[in-house]
Amino acid sequence: MTSSALALDGVLAVESDPGGGFVAPGVGEFFPETLFGFSVLGIQFDIDRIILALWLATAAILVFLVMAARKAEIVPGRLQFVGESGYSLVRDGIARDVVGPRGLPFAPFLASLFFFILANNALAIIPGIQISPMARFSFPLVLAAICWFVYIGVGIKNQGLWPYFRDIMFLPGVPKAAYILVTPLELLQNFIVRPFTLAIRLFANLFAGHMLLVTFALGAVYLFQVGNFSAVFFPLSALMAIVMTFFELLIIFLQAYVFTMLMGTYLNGSVEAAH
Amino acid sequence: MSILAAESPNPLIPVVGEIIIGTIAFAVLLFVMWKFVAPGFEKAYQARRAAIEGGIERAEAMQAEAKAALEQYRAQLAEARNEAAQIRDQARAEGQQILEELRAQAQEESARIVARGEEQIAAARQQVVNELRGQVGGLAVELAGRVVGESLADEARRQGTVDRFLDQLDGMVAGSPDGRSGSTVAGGTR
Numbered sequence: 001m002t003s004s005a006l007a008l009d010g011v012l013a014v015e016s017d018p019g020g021g022f023v024a025p026g027v028g029e030f031f032p033e034t035l036f037g038f039s040v041l042g043i044q045f046d047i048d049r050i051i052l053a054l055w056l057a058t059a060a061i062l063v064f065l066v067m068a069a070r071k072a073e074i075v076p077g078r079l080q081f082v083g084e085s086g087y088s089l090v091r092d093g094i095a096r097d098v099v100g101p102r103g104l105p106f107a108p109f110l111a112s113l114f115f116f117i118l119a120n121n122a123l124a125i126i127p128g129i130q131i132s133p134m135a136r137f138s139f140p141l142v143l144a145a146i147c148w149f150v151y152i153g154v155g156i157k158n159q160g161l162w163p164y165f166r167d168i169m170f171l172p173g174v175p176k177a178a179y180i181l182v183t184p185l186e187l188l189q190n191f192i193v194r195p196f197t198l199a200i201r202l203f204a205n206l207f208a209g210h211m212l213l214v215t216f217a218l219g220a221v222y223l224f225q226v227g228n229f230s231a232v233f234f235p236l237s238a239l240m241a242i243v244m245t246f247f248e249l250l251i252i253f254l255q256a257y258v259f260t261m262l263m264g265t266y267l268n269g270s271v272e273a274a275h
Numbered sequence: 276m277s278i279l280a281a282e283s284p285n286p287l288i289p290v291v292g293e294i295i296i297g298t299i300a301f302a303v304l305l306f307v308m309w310k311f312v313a314p315g316f317e318k319a320y321q322a323r324r325a326a327i328e329g330g331i332e333r334a335e336a337m338q339a340e341a342k343a344a345l346e347q348y349r350a351q352l353a354e355a356r357n358e359a360a361q362i363r364d365q366a367r368a369e370g371q372q373i374l375e376e377l378r379a380q381a382q383e384e385s386a387r388i389v390a391r392g393e394e395q396i397a398a399a400r401q402q403v404v405n406e407l408r409g410q411v412g413g414l415a416v417e418l419a420g421r422v423v424g425e426s427l428a429d430e431a432r433r434q435g436t437v438d439r440f441l442d443q444l445d446g447m448v449a450g451s452p453d454g455r456s457g458s459t460v461a462g463g464t465r
Contacts, residue, residue, distance in 0.1 A: 027286050045292040058300045062307055069315030074322045087316050108313035112305040137286055138293035143301065207286065 022222045025214045054133035061119035090114045098264035114260040121252035135206040144199035147263045155270030205255045209248045216241035412437035
């Protein structure tokens with residue numbers, strides 16, 4: 001039984017206990033029961049439906065991309081056109097235009113980020129799943145950590161170990177006295193704030209989006225069978241659930257794009273010396 | 276807070292198992308993207324660019340070829356015109372030459388004919404003169420004999436008087452600038 005279903009039981013329980021009122025869904029939404037678990041080298045792997053969803057989304061996007069690119073023709077078919085549009089959005093729009101003229105080698109990495117996040121975000125509104133793995137903090141954090149390693153690694157490789165850190169710590173063109181303030185801020189910004197904002201932005205958007213959807217959906221169910229005057233608000237809650245689903249559609253795409261775009265700007269800072 | 280929230284962990288605490296699962300999932304996607312998907316799309320882009328550029332190049336090559344052919348035709352035409360003009364000039368020159376030759380030949384011929392005619396005329400005249408001379412001498416002697424009453428023929432033949440007289444006449448004719456005016460002078464003196 002999923003956690004949403006548990007919450008639904010809580011809502012429906014009102015019928016037998018009219019004094020209980022509406023029980024809003026909580027964080028438990030994001031921690032459904034473990035389907036099976038195993039342990040490798042002392043690390044516990046608990047597989048629940050969200051992790052299954054992650055695998056499903058990854059497999060789906062893999063199959064889609066491979067099918068789209070397998071027989072890439074000069075005149076694209078429908079599938080290839082869709083895949084190519086997504087790929088060139090990242091390749092031309094981010095790798096070439098944001099990272100810079102030396103950014104094209106990063107196109108596969110950036111495109112992987114984009115498609116991975118997009119596919120997993122999309123689960124937030126796919127009926128039957130309706131929760132994104134990106135609403136589990138571990139997954140955005142993984143991506144942010146990978147990005148962190150990549151942009152620092154690229155920066156050191158392109159500019160050299162010392163020049164890279166020197167340019168971050170001692171921003172060129174800043175008065176010497178200002179370094180007291182600027183240097184700690186820049187270090188914090190580049191090595192701590194960036195990855196966390198990347199991870200938290202994505203996580204929070206999907207987390208909040210799911211909470212909104214569940215709240216309105218459960219609210220509609222509650223109002224439908226509450227049995228008193230409040231029932232007139234049922235259509236409003238149901239409508240909001242639908243509207244929020246479309247809003248989620250926007251968030252799904254936007255957050256995938258924003259994450260990739262920001263990684264592009266970080267890479268741009270690493271590829272080109274800061275002056 | 277609901278009863279469900281109470282038994283749930285903090286959502287901001289990452290789980291090690293999930294981190295590993297997430298890393299593997301992304302790594303698989305990245306690998307496939309890097310190895311198959313991106314090269315496939317890049318190949319399509321390249322093929323498309325090549326097709327477009329190839330088309331343009333082909334068109335340019337054809338245009339250049341057409342231009343070259345046109346130039347060649349023009350050159351050939353000019354050459355032909357030149358040749359025709361040359362041939363015409365040559366023909367004209369030859370015609371002129373032939374005309375000149377013919378004219379020269381004709382003149383020569385006419386001159387020859389004229390010369391022969393003059394020769395014949397001169398010969399006939401000589402013959403006539405010779406005959407006349409004989410007859411005129413005989414006649415004169417006979418007439419003189421009749422006037423004198425005796426035959427002077429033998430005497431005249433003996434002494435050659437008639438011939439001498441006629442020779443004198445001839446000498447007078449020869450002394451004049453041309454035969455005809457000489458004869459008139461001779462006639463006048465006679």
